[in-house]
Amino acid sequence: MRSDRRNMPEQELSIKERETELFVEPKESPAPTTSVKPFAVYLQEIPANPLSTEVKAILWVVGLVVLLLFALAIWRSQRSPRSRPKPRSSQAAATAMVSPPTYPCCARDGTMAGRRAGDFT
DSSP states (O other): OHHHHSSOOOHHHHHHHHHHHHHSSOOOOOOOOOOOOOHHHHHSSOOOOOOHHHHHHHHHHHHHHHHHHHHHHHHHSSSSSSOOOOOOOHHHHHHHHOOOOOSSSSSSSSSSTOOOTTTTO
């Protein structure tokens, strides 16, 4: 087998070595894992450290400012500062919306009467 390795190109050798590193599992067993402590043990080991009164007051003030800004945004969205346009009567709206079509060609009906192909000036 050693003679086979000497005959292989260098790239093939590195590919074979990487294959064994990545895909072949090691024969030895991994190190034993440590046991995980239960949550109750962590609670006993770590003392409770509540927030100070100043920090609580600051958080309450910030929360009230956010609540006030949210209420103001809701109020402003319901009460538009711009006057809303009055709806038109149906007859006035119907006549205002209809306009005669404009065609980019000679005749008003949309045909190219009197013109030859290629004469668009």
